[in-house]
Amino acid sequence: MRKVNSWKMLFFALVCSILLVGCSDEKSANSEKGQTGKEKEIVIAVNENFISMDPHNTGDTNSNSVQSAMLEGLLGFDKDGKIIPVLAEEYSVSEDALEFTFKLNQGIKFHDGEDFNAEAVKTNVERIMNDESLRLNSRGFNLITSIDILGDYEIKITIEKPYGAMLTRFGSAKMISPKLIKENSSDIPKSPVGTGPFKFVEWVQGDHLTIERFDDYWKKGERVKKITYKPVPENGSRVAMLKTGEASVIYPLPAQNLEELEANKDVVVSKIPSTIARYVSINTMKEPFNDVRVRQAFNYAVDKDAFINVVNSGFGLPLDSIIPSKTIYYAKQDVYEQNIEKAKELLKEAGFENGFTAEIWGNTNSDTMKGMQFIQQQLKEIGVTVEIKSMEEGTLSDEIYGAQTPEDSKLQMWYVSWSAYASDITNATKPLFHSESFPPNGSNTAYYNNAEVDEWMDAANSTGDTSKQAELYEKIQSAVYKDSPWIFLGVDELLYGSRSDIEGIYVETGGGINVNDANFK
Amino acid sequence: MEFTSTVREKKHVVPKKKYSPVREFWVNFRRQKTAFFASMFILLLIIIAFVGPSIAPYDPYQPDYDATLQGPSSEHVLGTDEYGRDIFSRILVGTRITLSVSMSSVLIGAVVGTVLGIMSGYFGGWLDRIIMRSSDVMFAFPDLLLAIAIVAILGPGLNNVIIAVSVFSVPSFARLVRSSTLEAKENTFVEAAKSMGAPHKRIMFKHIFPETVSGLIVFVTMRIGGAIIAASSLSFLGLGASPETPDWGAMLSMGRDYLGTASHVVMMPGIAIFLTVLAFNLIGDGLRDVLDPKTKNE
Numbered sequence: 001m002r003k004v005n006s007w008k009m010l011f012f013a014l015v016c017s018i019l020l021v022g023c024s025d026e027k028s029a030n031s032e033k034g035q036t037g038k039e040k041e042i043v044i045a046v047n048e049n050f051i052s053m054d055p056h057n058t059g060d061t062n063s064n065s066v067q068s069a070m071l072e073g074l075l076g077f078d079k080d081g082k083i084i085p086v087l088a089e090e091y092s093v094s095e096d097a098l099e100f101t102f103k104l105n106q107g108i109k110f111h112d113g114e115d116f117n118a119e120a121v122k123t124n125v126e127r128i129m130n131d132e133s134l135r136l137n138s139r140g141f142n143l144i145t146s147i148d149i150l151g152d153y154e155i156k157i158t159i160e161k162p163y164g165a166m167l168t169r170f171g172s173a174k175m176i177s178p179k180l181i182k183e184n185s186s187d188i189p190k191s192p193v194g195t196g197p198f199k200f201v202e203w204v205q206g207d208h209l210t211i212e213r214f215d216d217y218w219k220k221g222e223r224v225k226k227i228t229y230k231p232v233p234e235n236g237s238r239v240a241m242l243k244t245g246e247a248s249v250i251y252p253l254p255a256q257n258l259e260e261l262e263a264n265k266d267v268v269v270s271k272i273p274s275t276i277a278r279y280v281s282i283n284t285m286k287e288p289f290n291d292v293r294v295r296q297a298f299n300y301a302v303d304k305d306a307f308i309n310v311v312n313s314g315f316g317l318p319l320d321s322i323i324p325s326k327t328i329y330y331a332k333q334d335v336y337e338q339n340i341e342k343a344k345e346l347l348k349e350a351g352f353e354n355g356f357t358a359e360i361w362g363n364t365n366s367d368t369m370k371g372m373q374f375i376q377q378q379l380k381e382i383g384v385t386v387e388i389k390s391m392e393e394g395t396l397s398d399e400i401y402g403a404q405t406p407e408d409s410k411l412q413m414w415y416v417s418w419s420a421y422a423s424d425i426t427n428a429t430k431p432l433f434h435s436e437s438f439p440p441n442g443s444n445t446a447y448y449n450n451a452e453v454d455e456w457m458d459a460a461n462s463t464g465d466t467s468k469q470a471e472l473y474e475k476i477q478s479a480v481y482k483d484s485p486w487i488f489l490g491v492d493e494l495l496y497g498s499r500s501d502i503e504g505i506y507v508e509t510g511g512g513i514n515v516n517d518a519n520f521k
Numbered sequence: 522m523e524f525t526s527t528v529r530e531k532k533h534v535v536p537k538k539k540y541s542p543v544r545e546f547w548v549n550f551r552r553q554k555t556a557f558f559a560s561m562f563i564l565l566l567i568i569i570a571f572v573g574p575s576i577a578p579y580d581p582y583q584p585d586y587d588a589t590l591q592g593p594s595s596e597h598v599l600g601t602d603e604y605g606r607d608i609f610s611r612i613l614v615g616t617r618i619t620l621s622v623s624m625s626s627v628l629i630g631a632v633v634g635t636v637l638g639i640m641s642g643y644f645g646g647w648l649d650r651i652i653m654r655s656s657d658v659m660f661a662f663p664d665l666l667l668a669i670a671i672v673a674i675l676g677p678g679l680n681n682v683i684i685a686v687s688v689f690s691v692p693s694f695a696r697l698v699r700s701s702t703l704e705a706k707e708n709t710f711v712e713a714a715k716s717m718g719a720p721h722k723r724i725m726f727k728h729i730f731p732e733t734v735s736g737l738i739v740f741v742t743m744r745i746g747g748a749i750i751a752a753s754s755l756s757f758l759g760l761g762a763s764p765e766t767p768d769w770g771a772m773l774s775m776g777r778d779y780l781g782t783a784s785h786v787v788m789m790p791g792i793a794i795f796l797t798v799l800a801f802n803l804i805g806d807g808l809r810d811v812l813d814p815k816t817k818n819e
Contacts, residue, residue, distance in 0.1 A: 086769070171537055236780065236781065254778065255782070256778050256779055256782050256783075257781055257782065259682070259782065260781055281715060303586070306586040309589070310584075310589060310603060310604060328685065364759050366774075366777070369759070369764050370603065373604070373764055373765050373767075373775075374604070376765060377582075377584045377604065377765075387763075388763055388765065390759060390764070397630060413644060454622070486743055517576065
């Protein structure tokens, strides 16, 4: 009886393996055909699902990076995050920083055949200004008082008071076909129509999103016929896809797989500095964290280099200001080097010689868990017992942003990160340190409240004078860094991998993937 | 000559040892080689659970950032994890957590399930129907899913894992005990006790319960293996032990990012779980062969 069973099992296993081999054969044959034939396709695997294709209502990096292949703004960003003209041929800003004049490139067409001109720009800007559902992302555009068409290809936009990040906002506001806005605006989040080098084909939620070369694109260049984006959350699967060639590019590339992939000749691993800051925000309104000495002690307790080695597998730089070094107006501060003695002394001065117990919150992402445990180990050295509470992202966000007043907040410490365009220092500071940005209005989860810093931020935002801005932001950085509303940890380095037969695809400092010149070598 | 003969005679006179069920069990169980070996392994684990923290070569919580992800060496027998903590020490200390969580959850489930099962089988009628139908409802949920739901309601933590695992063990025990109760209550000694006017409680626990014990012991051992896996899975999903505790499941979970590069980080706790579960299942098999009246006489 037993023997028969084991024979059956063996036979079953044999059949299974034949089937598996059969499947894999077919697949590799297909991809081979795709790569050598005319209809070439590049597959890009990313870690998260896309949320919306509406460029005027997007908060996540992944959606943004797909959109940037199909849509373009008046301005854009180069490899280092500096502002460059794109659809605008040139632009000028008036001395009082209130008037923005754009001279547009001529002969550009949208994917649906519509002409790109001043009228199209006006339609787009008006949509962002007036559509109630876009209110969350209309920052800056809500200040616009008038839009003047100066000619077919020239437009002037006036705002009511100076806003420091306005140019960055023009860079991130991408242009959609006016026909789509007027006739079918409900389709924008599902299938946008822009001027970019690729046009939208299809989007199967959770599985893939495909774009195709737009043959009438206004900038000449060699481009691949088709690009498919696939969300693959599991690190291991993404790496396997890159190794087998199923995906041509993966982002992010898990740091722990770096060595193994670097040895692989078919794969090129790239490393770039980012504008993503990692930190622990400390609720400065709660005891005992309301004492600056306690917060400084925390900063002295943490070894930043060990953090980068252990949590980021050695990729990253210490966070030596309140903003990453790539951000405009960055000024390096004196880093809190690990000094357990000094930390203990500070705690003693603050009256916590025997330490205390604190809670740290974070999401369930495995990197976050690793980081929180690291903080726990480091603070144990100075006698502070940290309890880890990891929550699912949605619950966590409810707990943090559900608090209507600082008194309601149960948050003590939060392990988190923040990223902003390198050119957008307003977004890198105001939502995090201005007293108007307490949750739920902003992300000042440290409840940091410093009237002087508020004033400097407001002043910097309402002037167009860059040297004055630089001076103000230097003061802000030094003051906030000393006040330690965060445990300053590190700035990520981004890793991505591509097959060696691919060119023209790179990841930007903010984490977006640029595919404008994507092609096979 | 005479002297030797008396000795021989004396030997013959030695009376046979008295019959004892424990002795019989011991003799039979020793013949089950694999099960016997497995139970020695579990015994070792139980000893480790008591003395583990004092014999561990390193502090299981102490990081060493200069020695992260090292493979097995003479210094660290099973290597170090992503924080440079000694994996051998963590497994030793984790033994207590794993054994106590799995054993206590199964025992709680067994006690509650047995009481319900005996009552259900003994009284029958509407009580039987209520208990059995609610067990059916519980059976309709996959075990782990039910546990996840319970932990999701109660919140993460080892105590809640124990509750969750014991809750989903209850119906299996109730059903098992009920069926042996139905069989046992037909025995003449039960009838005799009834006719003498013994109270229900006495009949249930003094007369019927001993009849169900052998099946129960087998099932408890088998179930512990499952409970270890369930508890480890919950910890792996981040619903059990907090990530810094040297719980085997939590160690697996934290180490899974290093599967491709430093596989010993997951391999070691994985092997520990595997061996422990295997040992419990082998003991269960052996016990069944010894205790189960159906297979006992083959």
